[in-house]
Amino acid sequence: MSELHEPLRFDARALLAGGGPAKVTLVGAGPGDPELLTVKAAHALRAARVVLHDSLVSDDVLALLPPEAHRIYVGKRAGCHAMSQGAIIELMLKLARAGHAVLRLKGGDPYIFGRGGEEAQALAEAGIPFEVIPGISAAQGAAASAGMPLTHRDHARALVFATGHLRGEGENRSLDLDWEMLARPRQTTVIYMGLGTLPIICEQLMRHGAPPSTPAAVVERATCPDERVIDGTLETLPALAQVHGVKAPALIVIGGVAALHEQLAPAKRALAMA
Secondary structure: OOOOOOOOOOOHHHHOOOOOOOOEEEEEOEOOOHHHOOHHHHHHHHOOOEEEEOOOOOHHHHOOOOOOOEEEEOOEEOOEEOOOHHHHHHHHHHHHHOOOOEEEEEOEOOOOOOOHHHHHHHHHHHOOOEEEEOOOOHHHHHHHHHOOOOOEOOOEOOEEEEEOOOEOOHHHOEOOOOHHHHOOOOOEEEEEOOHHHHHHHHHHHHHOOOOOOOEEEEEEOOOOOOOEEEEEEOOOHHHHHHHOOOOOOEEEEEOHHHHHHHHHHHHHHHHHHO
């Protein structure tokens, strides 16, 4: 099979010459560890023939695909897009209309910052049958693997997911978030795609009332063998992430539960080694 970041060369005319329309399955590949796939997702992968997959899908998950499956890389990373979202949707519709069952494979869960909702809308509007197989989200995977429970009676009675991705074009790009809501005490705030805007996120949260000493952490490649956790506070985390060279994919966890990493993660690792 082709490497994760290399588009598969395939006979487009042959693929697009069938009948139509066929079913599209939007599948959550989970946070990286293939053992965290749902049973239904694993069955779908093993039966796949045409797969459109994102950059956040791990190599170990892709290894479950049949050798004969057509793998088409459509990943998007900051500043490096294999395809625009519009082009991905167009290709997905075209393949399905030509009679090819498509497995659209996404990291985490398709409906949590995976743009699965946009793709499902396009399929519904085009009259193409589809199914959604949920996956364990990056936040759930990071919480369990890094020892940071997303909720805890002593630390967090609310849980908020947000995206740190800049919106707009050129000089008009901005991070338009409800900072007052994100800065509330006694909650866990999880920021997806926020590594590039981490200094802005921490600054804005402190400006809107969150204490500089608020525990905060970055979890890099959660649940994978090379997972790393960088602990700090709102005041120190941006510098720490830079010093340690943290790279995407990474998740930002803010709130009292982030401080539990030191206590809970070693116990988890010791149990795994027993």
